[in-house]
Amino acid sequence: MTIAVIGLDLAKSVFQVHGxxxxxxxxxxxxxxxxxxxxxxxxxxxxxxRA
Structure with a gap:
């Protein structure tokens, strides 16, 4: 279970992380x-x- 790609949804105080x-x-x-x-x-x- 190795993460190959991480997507970040950028925000002011909370970030959504998806691997x-x-x-x-x-x-x-x-x-x-x-x-x-x-x-x-x-x-x-x-x-x-991702902004």
């Missing part, structure tokens, strides 16, 4: 506050912001 594996299956869905983003740890992968 998928190589096959396109969802492996991570989280709602994080700005301070929690610093604590998010993942292996190196592609990150795509």
């Amino acid at each position: 998928v594996d190589e096959g396109g299956g969802t492996v991570l869905v989280k709602k994080l506050h700005r301070k929690q983003m610093l604590l998010l740890q993942a292996a190196p992968c592609l990150i795509g912001p």
Whole structure:
């Protein structure tokens, strides 16, 4: 269960994080506050912001 791509829905105080594996299956869905983003740890992968 390795995250290949992380999508970030950017907002002022809450971020939606969505991670998928190589096959396109969802492996991570989280709602994080700005301070929690610093604590998010993942292996190196592609990150795509969405504004």
